[in-house]
Amino acid sequence: MQPHGIMRPGHVQLRVLDLDEAVHHYRDIVGLEETARDKRGRVYFKAWDEFDHHSVVLREAEEAGMDHVAFKVEDDACLDRIERSVKEFGLQVDHVAASEQLHTGRRVGFVCPTGHRIEFFAEKAQVGNGLPTQNPDVWPDGLRGMAPVRLDHVLLYGDEIERNLELFTKVLGFRLTEQLLAKDGKTHLATFLSISNKPHDIAFIHCPQKARLHHVSFYLDSWHEIGRAADIISKKNVSLDMGPTRHGLTRGATIYFFDPSGNRNEVFSGLYLSYPDRPMITWTEDEIGKAIFYYERRLNDRFMSVTT
């Protein structure tokens, strides 16, 4: 398989019930930078150490959830290769015109077997990370809230997880870094997929419904900052879901909370480097608690059932 030049999750477009409340949450509490608003009323954000114009787009809607997640690829030719490969796999591929999102090039998209819309784009205007590219300081002034460095990954719930795994690994070139298997030893309950040296860039958990969002995750630099994020969650009366704790899966330190529309957010930290020759980790269903919450070693119902 020829590489598709996929670099990273470039942005997520989220549906929120009340735009003002959501803007307050993502700007003042999570601490993203608002970079623009468009004619359709969408609000654009980026994390401070991202260079592209945006990594989160909020759209007011009657139901919360994720419209799509879009991966950035190295150049426009990658988009054509991805389109061909995905069509060959049997999915319909469509196109979103350049500038449908501000400062963003054309996007190629499709609905993957779990029901989620996945897109790819090669161009987005760079607005920088608040520091010069010559002799920069280590962080800019004016950081607010939790101040994550980047959008890190999304975790999605959906039904056809086996075929989805085939798409992501065999067609798109992601690596399965960790998996959670059912008691039968072969059915996937969860798949963690990387297109980089990160432990995951996207993950899927099996559920009977299609197209559910479990969480959008932002990266913090240390366990210390996870604790500070927890302070902020309590200070600001944000709805806490779970944490601070640690995952067995990916080893990440984490805390989960909800935006005012009920979309789950994560801030997390800590990662091993994922290389193609790193052995895949398998978790068994009887150890699902340890896999998900390494400290508590048991799941809570909300974590498994509440999605948007």
Next chain:
Amino acid sequence: MQPHGIMRPGHVQLRVLDLDEAVHHYRDIVGLEETARDKRGRVYFKAWDEFDHHSVVLREAEEAGMDHVAFKVEDDACLDRIERSVKEFGLQVDHVAASEQLHTGRRVGFVCPTGHRIEFFAEKAQVGNGLPTQNPDVWPDGLRGMAPVRLDHVLLYGDEIERNLELFTKVLGFRLTEQLLAKDGKTHLATFLSISNKPHDIAFIHCPQKARLHHVSFYLDSWHEIGRAADIISKKNVSLDMGPTRHGLTRGATIYFFDPSGNRNEVFSGLYLSYPDRPMITWTEDEIGKAIFYYERRLNDRFMSVTT
């Protein structure tokens, strides 16, 4: 009131159901140093940065719990002053001969209104902290487990909390640094008491029973080490109770877990300096969740009901 020269909680004597399991827990997982065993089969431990011979004594028994907590005072004359004051308050005071615990001087003791045995002693052999007193390094080699620096405090459950408060503040000279009040605005649900610059050296929570132990707490230097303690708890299959989280009360970062006999342990970190002129903090019953678990903002039944 003339000061009684009370310095700190000098040791706790705990009852455990299986001595070998308990020794493994306190030595290898918590990471205390075993310093001696006596003819009666008791095992003595100290935290690494304590100089005295022991701060934890384990005694095998048919029921878990705390035999007594003993405070160290500055000199023998303090013991007489304490005895006089406590008798005046109306409690019976008795004496434990020197060497009843190894390397420990005579102890003066009584049962306080919540039913707990409280003792005081002035002498205990110093065995050092593993470092020379001339040109020491910052920590010794050979630390194991969580490796707390010291016994920090005990939290006890009992019934006559108001009279107990009077004893500790008016007779023994502790300061009430934080309190949790019932809805009536005056009945104490919890009292946090300091005899030093720490936010608490001992604390009491109201419950209908007498003489219950909620937890014994050991001090760690940072939130980072709380996370590492959480790793160890999971790695070693220790029974986790709660955390890592943070208290509103005292602001301490914390994790709770059980020894094999069901005695609750805490490792915690982070403290403000308590001075006589620092305003007392009051928590109200409707915010009890925030007071106890600042992140979760709600209690769990186990935390409130399981004691030994």
Next chain:
Amino acid sequence: MQPHGIMRPGHVQLRVLDLDEAVHHYRDIVGLEETARDKRGRVYFKAWDEFDHHSVVLREAEEAGMDHVAFKVEDDACLDRIERSVKEFGLQVDHVAASEQLHTGRRVGFVCPTGHRIEFFAEKAQVGNGLPTQNPDVWPDGLRGMAPVRLDHVLLYGDEIERNLELFTKVLGFRLTEQLLAKDGKTHLATFLSISNKPHDIAFIHCPQKARLHHVSFYLDSWHEIGRAADIISKKNVSLDMGPTRHGLTRGATIYFFDPSGNRNEVFSGLYLSYPDRPMITWTEDEIGKAIFYYERRLNDRFMSVTT
């Protein structure tokens, strides 16, 4: 000796060459709160977790340095006892009227053998720490800069260090927690003195001159925050002296830098609890490097010679 009820270093009054530059430094970079300015042009500051009206007072003058350090005592009667004791020791004691500093009661003062003015006061208006005393959060909004929790100690250079030690230990009741001895094994090069459970509340280093200020120290909660303070020092072009590093003496993590007038500041973190029965630590002159800078194990000339 009857205790004098001395609680802590309550404030330092510093001389600065340019008030505006100094205010910028202490308010925006160190991150103290400005609480008042008085008719004489002095500017008052407090660290966020202090309750009293101020702990730092800046006075514009032609020469940098420290006017005085003032300890807070438990009540007014303590001031009389201190006056008597110090006079008996042979020093002249004078009085500063209440309100000479804003919101501050009468002060009793004298020049100690090393030439520094030491004062004591019992009253200062409390302005709080930005949090309610009922159901408070763990830190207030609006923290800036390094945001230390408190003034911690001052380290002073002067000549008659032996007689000074006698004054502080035998007359004022401080404990000598750590000492640095000259090659003769008895002459003090440095004395670290505590009146609390902190490793030091004031320290003196021997030098041929009288009344020199080496540094004013503010407390941060962790090594993580020492690193963040170092980031700020570089970002804001503050003059760095030394660090981030660690002391052998007191084990504290530290970074030193200068205010625009050349007064040295420290932010530091990490401390053992000092009790009366904790063995005193002795450092020998041949290990002075390790004592002062545990990592580098050697001194730099600037650190030893530049004072104000």
Next chain:
Amino acid sequence: MQPHGIMRPGHVQLRVLDLDEAVHHYRDIVGLEETARDKRGRVYFKAWDEFDHHSVVLREAEEAGMDHVAFKVEDDACLDRIERSVKEFGLQVDHVAASEQLHTGRRVGFVCPTGHRIEFFAEKAQVGNGLPTQNPDVWPDGLRGMAPVRLDHVLLYGDEIERNLELFTKVLGFRLTEQLLAKDGKTHLATFLSISNKPHDIAFIHCPQKARLHHVSFYLDSWHEIGRAADIISKKNVSLDMGPTRHGLTRGATIYFFDPSGNRNEVFSGLYLSYPDRPMITWTEDEIGKAIFYYERRLNDRFMSVTT
């Protein structure tokens, strides 16, 4: 250019003057695992979270320094492609037979323009990271010393840095993530090169001599652990070079020290993700101090001149 499948620096072979002293240093102080010794007397080590058999090989010799650094590639075909490309570039390529190093496949090597031997290999036996690949804990028991997770990069000094840059970027496919330019605005003083999402996998600094080693770097997970490494350096009388401090270049937190033979080691932490579209950072010669040591903002002679 077709990608060469280069994954990471797979190992360095170092020359040491006294093998026993070196083994003590890398095993007990740095905390690598010794995995084997071969007939030629070489000792093999790996960091705990590496899966391959070794990442450091020590060879006793009369002069310290680095024999070679070897990158692991995805498969054997990559080696042929690299050989062709490098020959086309005009360098001689030679072959090292499989098993010349234990458990290692054939290596393709050459001397790059700065005089260093660079090798590539596709096969090395995996010995694991001490944890199972099914339901693993987050770290294994028995970690010692600084316990870095991996070999991270090497920094090399040499002369023909411009042609070297051409080789690494145009022929081998590394990205220039950060560069330090001389006053003329075009001559490279330093080049930081990444073949992954790390800020650098190898770096070169210009000097008049060929084939010098500046340092071998190992990765730690946090600033907290950098501080702990500093404690260990002082406790164990390791020769400290510089730090704890932070780099402007790469933003990494760092501490430098020497092995007993004078080879410089680094442990460092903290990294941004390097993607192909992340703007290259340029440092100018007048800010070289800030580039190298962000806190001190000046270089020391030793750091610039001492190499092996």
